[in-house]
Amino acid sequence: MPTRKFPVTWVVTADVWRARFRECLDRQGPLQEVADLALETEEMHGNARDLKSDKPGRAFSSTEASRSMMEPHHDPVELAKLRFAKAVARQVNDAFRRNQFKRLVISTPPKMLGALRQDICASAQQVIAGELDKDMMKATPQAIFESVEPFLR
Structure with missing residues (x-):
């Protein structure tokens, strides 16, 4: 009886700063890394103040003659994560x-998975x-394989 060829499967593990792409060519493994992607280093600080200008803009109040600082509409760290x-x-x-x-098998934290x-x-x-x-970014390739093995059947 002829054996069915195992389809090339990519396993993507990622967090909000880094992603690794591995391929599995056989039902028994192993996983071989084919690509690695990381968020730009200047965006990795995790502090919103490092990703925006020094001072927020100013706007006139509709009820007073004074000006006040405007809050940014979006968190720069969250925007960097979405871009990643x-x-x-x-x-x-x-x-x-x-x-x-x-x-394809994907293993990421829930928010990243949704994105x-x-x-x-x-x-x-x-x-x-x-x-x-x-x-599973810090897990060994063997631990990742064991976690995704049920999807490889």
Whole structure:
């Protein structure tokens, strides 16, 4: 009886600062790293004050003649994290279009997972074999493989 060929599976592990892309070519592993992506170093500080201008803008009050500081509409750290999620999704979409994988498993913290779901293209979403809402960036490749192994069957 002929054996069925195992489809190339990418396993993406990411947090809000870094993403690793690994591929699995066999049901028994191992995972081989194929790409690594990190948020720009100047955006990694995690402090909003490091990502915006020194002073907020000023606006006139509608009820008084005085001016007051304006609060930013968005948190610069959160915006940097969303930009990074878009970059991770772009990497996945590009790899899918180049036929680098046939199945995809994603393991990220819940907020990042939600952001990735919005930006991964519909055709790549169709090949998602599994999702783990878990940060496994510091886990060993063997521990990651053991966590995603149920999705590789």
